[in-house]
Amino acid sequence: MSDNTPAQSSSDPTDDPWASLRAFTGARIALGRTGTSVPLRESLAFRLAHAHARDAVYSVLAAEQLLTDLGQLKLAVCQVKSQAQNRQEYLQRPDLGRKLDEASKALLAEQAATCDIAIILADGLSATAINEHAVPLLRLLLPQLQRAGFRLAPITLAEQARVAIGDEIGALLKARLALVLIGERPGLSSPDSLGAYFTYGPRPGLTDEARNCVSNIRPEGLVxxxxxxxLFFLLQESLRRQLSGVGLKDESGLLG
Structure with a gap:
């Protein structure tokens, strides 16, 4: 008697056909559904990601640990604050996060000496990003800058700070270029993304077209x-060509 049993598929029916695509992105793709809703697992994962993003916005700089780690890089560190008095005011008044308070201005004026690059670490909208990624990045970037002979200002650690605070800091330190490492606005898959913004000829009043940005610096993003x-390529080019912003393009050939 012939066997009419259907042949079994060689693939496991429980295999997720989207798994290979998920390996290339942290985006929320192919979540599936249960009736008209997403599965409970995905609903809970969304809530957890949202909680991580909110926590990142309200995170604070791990100042003591950062000072210890930065001390190993053998550069002086200045701690400064913006005019925002607390996190709530910082979130409600972005303009205050772009300006230094008076005590910070006086401190930086004392440190002023003509230099090529002023590096600023700013909490931004995710101090978690600075706490986790700023020092590992600087351990690789600083030796390149030093070997190239660039004169570096003391590193500035800025609290309740926005990107534009780097313009005032760079001007006070008499730097040719200001590099701001800052925690970027958290996403639902990236609460700890670090951004690097730099401006040639920093001074108060500049706007975003004068800056360049390298974003999503973290192990799961731009390693x-x-x-x-x-950054080393772009900073060299910025100083050589004496410009930044829309006039400076990334022609390094390095893939992100």
């Missing part, structure tokens, strides 16, 4: 070695 190489 430290590649980010350091991109």
């Amino acid at each position: 430290y070695p590649l980010a350091a190489d991109k």
Whole structure:
């Protein structure tokens, strides 16, 4: 008697056909559904990601640990604050996060000496990003800058700070270029993304077209070695060509 049993598929019916695509992105794709809703697992994962993003916005700089780690890089560190008095005011008044308070201005004026690059670490909208990624990036970037002979200002650690605070800091330190490492606005898959913004000829009043940005620096995004190489190339070009912003393009050939 013939066997009419259907042949079994060689693939496991429980295999997720989207798994290979998920390996290339942290985006929320192919969540599936239960009736008209997403599965409970995905609903809970969304709530957890949202909680991580909110926590990042209200995170604070791990100042003591950062000072210890930065001390190992053998550069002086200045701690400054913006005019925002607390996190709530910082979130409600972005303008205050772009300006230094009076005590910070006086401190930086005392440190002023003509230099090529002023590096600023700013909490931004995710101090978690600075706490986790700034020092590992600097461990790779600083040796390249030092070997190239660039004169570096003391590193500035800025609290309740926005990107534009780097313009005032760079001007007070008499730097040719200001590099701001800052925690970026958290996403639902990236609460700890680090951004690097730099401006040639920093001074108060500049706007975003005067800056360049290298974003999403973290192990799950633009990894430290590649980010350091991109930044080194761009910073060299900025200082050589005496410009930044829309006039300066990334022609390094390095893939992100």
